[in-house]
Amino acid sequence: MNAKNTDFGTFAQDVMLGLNSSPKTLPSKYFYDAKGDKLFQQIMALPEYYLTRKEYEVLEGQHKQILAPILALEKPFNLVELGAGDGMKTKILLRYLAQLKVEFTYYPVDFSGSVLEELEESLSSEFPSMKVHPIQDTYRDSLKKQVWEDGKPNLILFLGANIGNFGVDEAKNIIDHLRVGTKKGDLVLIGFDLKKDPQIILNAYHDEQGVTREFNMNLLDRINRELDADFDRESFIHWPTYDPVSGECRSYLVSQKSQEVTIGALNQTFEFEAFESIFTEISKKYSLSEISSLASLGGFEVKENFMDSEGYFSDVLWEKQ
Numbered sequence: 018m019n020a021k022n023t024d025f026g027t028f029a030q031d032v033m034l035g036l037n038s039s040p041k042t043l044p045s046k047y048f049y050d051a052k053g054d055k056l057f058q059q060i061m062a063l064p065e066y067y068l069t070r071k072e073y074e075v076l077e078g079q080h081k082q083i084l085a086p087i088l089a090l091e092k093p094f095n096l097v098e099l100g101a102g103d104g105m106k107t108k109i110l111l112r113y114l115a116q117l118k119v120e121f122t123y124y125p126v127d128f129s130g131s132v133l134e135e136l137e138e139s140l141s142s143e144f145p146s147m148k149v150h151p152i153q154d155t156y157r158d159s160l161k162k163q164v165w166e167d168g169k170p171n172l173i174l175f176l177g178a179n180i181g182n183f184g185v186d187e188a189k190n191i192i193d194h195l196r197v198g199t200k201k202g203d204l205v206l207i208g209f210d211l212k213k214d215p216q217i218i219l220n221a222y223h224d225e226q227g228v229t230r231e232f233n234m235n236l237l238d239r240i241n242r243e244l245d246a247d248f249d250r251e252s253f254i255h256w257p258t259y260d261p262v263s264g265e266c267r268s269y270l271v272s273q274k275s276q277e278v279t280i281g282a283l284n285q286t287f288e289f290e291a292f293e294s295i296f297t298e299i300s301k302k303y304s305l306s307e308i309s310s311l312a313s314l315g316g317f318e319v320k321e322n323f324m325d326s327e328g329y330f331s332d333v334l335w336e337k338q
């Protein structure tokens with residue numbers, strides 16, 4: 018598999034654009050190199066990071082109801098997954114489908130080549146006869162190309178609150194890509210992290226062990242490694258915030274002093290003023306009413322909101338009209 022995510026042009030270009038912006042920013046999609054993938058797996062196991070456990074509870078407890086509408090069609094279908102990751106949660110659905118012996122093809126889409134390779138391996142050992150067609154691409158480009166489209170019904174999974182990594186306008190744009198990338202009767206299942214006690218949310222991005230800090234810092238290490246830069250990670254503070262009005266959890270790396278950072282591959286030196294920050298990630302939390310307005314924007318009808326017992330997380334099932 019070619020490593021598009023380490024493609025020099027794109028990464029270097031995005032870093033250049035981000036660090037030349039005011040305020041400075043770096044795209045969170047670059048968190049996920051081999052090291053970042055490992056760190057994210059550690060995050061999912063953290064006591065503070067409730068998201069994965071809550072979604073697991075939803076899928077574990079309600080997978081039959083979630084899959085009932087696609088199974089009711091009684092014909093072969095495509096199961097497309099945007100941002101497949103390690104497939105831990107999806108395997109709950111895959112096991113059930115394998116057990117029912119229904120015919121489907123699984124199309125995991127991920128931006129990370131290393132993640133897709135590992136997923137392919139683990140799927141072929143657990144489900145040797147499953148039809149799996151991995152796609153290394155971004156969400157939007159994969160929805161534009163729709164390599165899975167063959168006239169069969171599609172169930173598109175967009176789990177793990179990955180949609181939270183987009184701001185409001187960008188999330189609307191993703192939903193618009195889903196609108197264009199689906200046909201009448203197609204189903205989508207999207208995982209949204211819901212608004213809740215702000216302290217619980219903030220803690221999920223500010224864990225005691227500092228794994229999330231490391232996850233953010235890895236981006237600086239990655240720029241050092243891949244783009245011949247000299248970021249001194251010890252001079253940056255990891256600073257997550259949560260705004261209960263917008264539902265936006267935002268993370269920053271704050272320069273503790275005035276300093277210069279040179280990026281060899283860009284042939285450029287960047288100036289940081291004391292306490293200037295780099296915005297690294299948004300993780301937006303939604304209310305149920307915001308979610309239903311997104312559904313109508315995309316031309317979808319809400320079939321059901323599947324929530325965990327505490328109402329922390331919702332996997333919403335929508336049908337294209």
Ligand code: AVJ
Binds near residue numbers: 068221232299
């Ligand atoms: C993978 C986007 C759902 O925003 O909660 C975890 C990534 N960042 N801790 C999230 C993440 C910091 C995660 N998503």
